[in-house]
Amino acid sequence: MHRRTFVGVGAASLGLLPLLPTFTFADPQPVAKESKPAWLLELIKLNDQHLSQSRTYRITEPGNPAFGGFIDGDDIPNPHSTTGFVRQAACSIACPESSFYRSKELLAEVGPAVQALLKMQHDDGTIDLLSTNFHSTPDTGFLVKRLVPAYTLLERSGTPGREPVLAALKTFLLRGGEALSAGGIHTPNHRWVVCAALTKLQERWPNPRYLNRIEEWLSEHIDMDADGQYNERSTLIYSPLTNRLLITIAKGLNKPELLGYVRRNLAMTLYYLHPNGEVVTEASGRQDKALVGTPEGYYYACRYMALLDKDGQMAAMCRLIEQNGLPKLVGFLDYFLEDPAFWNELPAASPLPTNYVKEFSRSGLVRIRRGNWDSTILSANPVWLTFSRGKAMLQGMRVAASFFGKGQFQTEKITREGNSWVLTQSLDGPYFQPFSKENIAEDGDWEKMPRDKRRQSEVQRLDSKVTLTETADGMEVQIALTGTDGVPVALELIFRPGGSFTGVLPHPTRDKAFLLKESAGTYAFQGDTITFGPGLAQHKNVQLRGALPAMDAPTVYLTGFTPFRHTIRLS
Incomplete structure (x- = not known):
C-alpha cells in the first residue's frame, strides 16, 4: 500500500478567509476548487434554516443562570444544545453564501452561548451529558472536536468584534484539553473521540501532553475484527463515527496507517446496504440495534477516500447518499468548510455490489x-x-x-x-x-x-x-x-x-x-x-x-x- 503523507497545500479561500489546510491526494495532486459545489451551497442554505430554528431554544432571560445557553426538547439547558448552536452559527458567519455572513447580531448571541458553556464546564474541564454521563471526559471530547473547527471558522471570518468570543471559546477548549489529557472513557469508540479531539487541539495549540495521551490510547490498537467491523458493530452510529475520528487523527498527526482501518470498514459497509438505501443494523451491539437509518454518517469518510484513492465505489456511495439524503448531511457542514479539498469533483463512479x-x-x-x-x-x-x-x-x-x-x-x-x-x-x-x-x-x-x-x-x-x-x-x-x-x-x-x-x-x-x-x-x-x-x-x-x-x-x-x-x- 502506498503510504501518503498529509501536508499543507494551497487551497481556495472560504470567501475572504485565509487559506485552510487540506489533505494531500495521490499524485498528481489536484488543486482545491475556488468555488463551492452545488451540494455544499445547499447545505449552507439548510444550515441557515436549522440555525433559525435553533435560536428559538436560546435562554434570553438575563437573570437565568444559564443565560445565553440553549435548552433541549425537555427545556433543560445543556452543553450539547449550546455547542450545536455555536457550531451552526460559526458555519453561517464564515460563509459569504449565508444570510448570516459576518452577522454582528448572530455573533452577539454566540458570545453569551460560549459564556454559558464555561459555566456548564466543571473545574476539571469536563462537561455533563445530562441524560447519563457526569464529569464526562468522552462527552467533553465530542464537544471539543466540533468546537475547534468552529473556533477556526469564526477566527478567519473577519467578523468585527470576534476577539472576545474567541478568547472565551479558547478558554473552554484548553480547559477541555486538560480533561482529555487525563480522563477516562466508557466504550471502545470513546478512545478515538478523545484522540481526535486532542488532535484538533494539537493542530491549533500544540502541547506534548496531548500527543502523549493520544499515543497512550492508540497503543491499545484499533478494535477491528476480521470482517472489517469495529467492536461495537454499530453500523448506524459508531462505525461511521469511528471512521471520521480515525481520519481526523490520520490527517492531523501524519498517521496514514490508520486509514487502512477506514478502508476496510467502508468496504464491508458496501454489503450492509438494503436495496432501498437503508443500513443493516440488526447485528449492532449498541443503541442503534434494529433501528431504521440511512448511511449519511459515512459520507465524510467515503468522500475522503474517494478523492484520496480515486475510488469509484466510494464515489458511488457518495452519490447514493447525496441522491437519497443530502439534507441529512447538514450536521457535518463544518467538516466540509474546514477543508476545501472536499470541494473537488468525485472520480467516476464504479458499480456498488448488488x-x-x-x-x-x-x-x-x-x-x-x-x-x-x-x-x-x-x-x-x-x-x-x-x-x-x-x-x-x-x-x-x-x-x-x-x-x-x-x-x-x-x-x-x-x-x-x-x-x-x-x-x-x-x-x-x-x-x-x-x-x-x-x-x-x-x-x-x-x-x-x-x-x-x-x-x-x-x-x-x-x-x-x-x-x-x-x-x-x-x-x-x-x-x-x-x-x-x-x-x-x-x-x-x-x-x-x-x-x-x-x-x-x-x-x-x-x-x-x-x-x-x-x-x-x-x-x-x-x-x-x-x-x-x-x-x-x-x-x-x-x-x-x-x-x-x-x-x-x-x-x-x-x-x-x-x-x-x-x-x-x-x-
Whole structure:
C-alpha cells in the first residue's frame, strides 16, 4: 500500500478567509476548487434554516443562570444544545453564501452561548451529558472536536468584534484539553473521540501532553475484527463515527496507517446496504440495534477516500447518499468548510455490489442480495431473518413455543450446509425431586435448598431447527420444533408499518396482529410487494408465555403445535 503523507497545500479561500489546510491526494495532486459545489451551497442554505430554528431554544432571560445557553426538547439547558448552536452559527458567519455572513447580531448571541458553556464546564474541564454521563471526559471530547473547527471558522471570518468570543471559546477548549489529557472513557469508540479531539487541539495549540495521551490510547490498537467491523458493530452510529475520528487523527498527526482501518470498514459497509438505501443494523451491539437509518454518517469518510484513492465505489456511495439524503448531511457542514479539498469533483463512479452472498462470521450474520431484494440471517438474535423487496420490508421473523417460559428461539451460530444455512437451539424443561433428607433446611427456607442440588425427573425437551435456503426469487424457510408434543408454537412475520396486506385475517383481540390461513399473503408498500406463504393457523394464542412481547409493528402470525414442521417462502 502506498503510504501518503498529509501536508499543507494551497487551497481556495472560504470567501475572504485565509487559506485552510487540506489533505494531500495521490499524485498528481489536484488543486482545491475556488468555488463551492452545488451540494455544499445547499447545505449552507439548510444550515441557515436549522440555525433559525435553533435560536428559538436560546435562554434570553438575563437573570437565568444559564443565560445565553440553549435548552433541549425537555427545556433543560445543556452543553450539547449550546455547542450545536455555536457550531451552526460559526458555519453561517464564515460563509459569504449565508444570510448570516459576518452577522454582528448572530455573533452577539454566540458570545453569551460560549459564556454559558464555561459555566456548564466543571473545574476539571469536563462537561455533563445530562441524560447519563457526569464529569464526562468522552462527552467533553465530542464537544471539543466540533468546537475547534468552529473556533477556526469564526477566527478567519473577519467578523468585527470576534476577539472576545474567541478568547472565551479558547478558554473552554484548553480547559477541555486538560480533561482529555487525563480522563477516562466508557466504550471502545470513546478512545478515538478523545484522540481526535486532542488532535484538533494539537493542530491549533500544540502541547506534548496531548500527543502523549493520544499515543497512550492508540497503543491499545484499533478494535477491528476480521470482517472489517469495529467492536461495537454499530453500523448506524459508531462505525461511521469511528471512521471520521480515525481520519481526523490520520490527517492531523501524519498517521496514514490508520486509514487502512477506514478502508476496510467502508468496504464491508458496501454489503450492509438494503436495496432501498437503508443500513443493516440488526447485528449492532449498541443503541442503534434494529433501528431504521440511512448511511449519511459515512459520507465524510467515503468522500475522503474517494478523492484520496480515486475510488469509484466510494464515489458511488457518495452519490447514493447525496441522491437519497443530502439534507441529512447538514450536521457535518463544518467538516466540509474546514477543508476545501472536499470541494473537488468525485472520480467516476464504479458499480456498488448488488448481487452477492457474504458471510460475516465475527458479526454473526449472512447477507444475501439479488438486485432489488435482500435478506439478512442473524445469530445471537431473536430476530433471525429479515427480507426486503425494494421499499417493502419484512423487519424480522421470530418463532417461540410455550415451553417452560423460555421457548423464544435464538441460535448461537449459523452453520452452512450445502446451499442452506442452519440455525438450531436445544432446550430442556425438568421437574425436581424432593431434597435429600440429610440436607433439608430445618427452617424450611426454600432458598437453602437450591434446585441444582435436586434430582431431575420427567425432563421435557424441545429441539428447534430453522433451515434457510435461497430460491430463484427469494428465501425458503423450513422450521421444525420437535421433542415434547403438543406445545403451542407461534411464528411471527414482522413488517414495516405503513403498508397494506392481502390474504390475511385480522386477529380478533390483538391490535396490529394478523393470522395467515390462506395459501399466500402479500404485503405492499410504496409500489413494492412481498409475498409470503403458505399459511398455518391452528390456534390464536400469538403471545405465548416466555416469548418476547409483540413489536409495535404489523405482524402476521402462523400458529401450530409441536411437532411443528412448516415451510414458508418469501418472494
